[in-house]
Amino acid sequence: MSIKQHIPKPMMTVLLKGYTLYAKCKKSLKIKKCLIDAKLNPSKAVCYCPCCDNRLRSFESGYFTRMPNVYNPKRYKGIKQEVVCPICGAIPRHRILATYFNKHKGELKNKRILYFACESGLWTWMKRNRISITTADFFATANLKLDLCNIVQPDNSWDWIICNHVLEHVDEYKQALNELYRILKPGGKLIISFPILASLQTIIEETEHTEKNKKKRLELYGQADHLRIFGADSKDVLIQAGFNVDIIDGSRMDKRIMPVVGPADYDVNYLFLCKKQKGG
Ligand SMILES: [Zn+2]
Numbered sequence: 271m272s273i274k275q276h277i278p279k280p281m282m283t284v285l286l287k288g289y290t291l292y293a294k295c296k297k298s299l300k301i302k303k304c305l306i307d308a309k310l311n312p313s314k315a316v317c318y319c320p321c322c323d324n325r326l327r328s329f330e331s332g333y334f335t336r337m338p339n340v341y342n343p344k345r346y347k348g349i350k351q352e353v354v355c356p357i358c359g360a361i362p363r364h365r366i367l368a369t370y371f372n373k374h375k376g377e378l379k380n381k382r383i384l385y386f387a388c389e390s391g392l393w394t395w396m397k398r399n400r401i402s403i404t405t406a407d408f409f410a411t412a413n414l415k416l417d418l419c420n421i422v423q424p425d426n427s428w429d430w431i432i433c434n435h436v437l438e439h440v441d442e443y444k445q446a447l448n449e450l451y452r453i454l455k456p457g458g459k460l461i462i463s464f465p466i467l468a469s470l471q472t473i474i475e476e477t478e479h480t481e482k483n484k485k486k487r488l489e490l491y492g493q494a495d496h497l498r499i500f501g502a503d504s505k506d507v508l509i510q511a512g513f514n515v516d517i518i519d520g521s522r523m524d525k526r527i528m529p530v531v532g533p534a535d536y537d538v539n540y541l542f543l544c545k546k547q548k549g550g
Pocket of ligand 1: 360
């Protein structure tokens with residue numbers, strides 16, 4: 271019999287609230303210590319997060335290996351796990367994109383920006399820089415509830431779209447790319463990234479939603495809710511959808527935002543910058 275069954279419900283609620291408050295205070299103290307340490311010893315502040323604009327002694331682990339039902343621990347082995355900003359939660363791809371946006375801020379001002387599955391680190395950057403965005407998600411709370419495979423938005427209606435690590439979750443990725451192209455204004459830009467294994471020639475996928483496949487997906491793609499993993503031809507996949515494609519390459523950026531690879535083997539150090547041609 272569980273000890274919980276002996277505790278009256280009102281007391282259990284008080285205990286849970288108390289624990290949540292304790293956990294919040296503990297995290298807040300940890301963050302303060304981290305910032306004070308970096309300020310007192312600037313030479314030791316070897317990490318920098320461009321999302322929240324903080325210098326830090328180190329990034330921290332996201333403890334992905336502690337959730338084997340969701341993340342395949344094997345995919346994290348041998349890769350540095352201290353990649354998460356303790357202040358804003360940014361991981362390498364967010365710091366790479368924030369570094370890129372710092373140089374292209376003018377292009378974002380007063381533009382219609384649609385952000386699918388908004389990420390905390392980049393949301394922090396947008397807020398700090400007073401860039402207005404519209405968030406979209408199918409499951410989580412957002413400004414718009416949108417299905418990436420059937421986006422209920424007019425043609426040619428957005429200047430920028432950001433869509434990081436969503437394409438591996440949807441049933442029909444080609445349909446999703448067609449939809450993203452359709453709603454982007456001619457001359458508009460899509461920032462997109464997804465899990466890639468360069469050792470794979472091309473994409474592999476397993477789109478059936480069954481328990482048996484869940485296990486297989488965990489093994490093949492590293493995460494139970496990933497339906498596919500992309501290969502070395504990822505840029506061509508985007509070109510086939512109609513985009514002109516450039517790469518935002520983190521390996522050439524300030525080393526203090528590193529490590530840029532990780533926390534899993536399919537988290538690469540670049541994002542795609544896809545442009546819809548003016549006559550498109
Ligand atoms: Zn940060």
